[in-house]
Amino acid sequence: MVDVFRRADLVVPHAHEAVAIGARCFWLQLGIVNWEAATIASEAGLEVVMDRCTAIELRRFGGPAGRR
Secondary structure, eight states: OEEEOSOGGGOHHHHHHHHHHTOSEEEEOTTOOOHHHHHHHHHTTOEEEOSOOHHHHHHHTTOGGGOO
């Protein structure tokens, strides 16, 4: 998983990098939405998540972040 904490206008190169390294998921953190980057990643077969926090989602599903 490539987890991106960058301004939305700076994430397209990271989508290309995620594809190049063979990542399986391209995750844009809370507040980050970029449809061009999402399209690049999605068309290459990556799962795409935008505007979500990994820690919040782990807690929501009872993962490690939720065991505090």
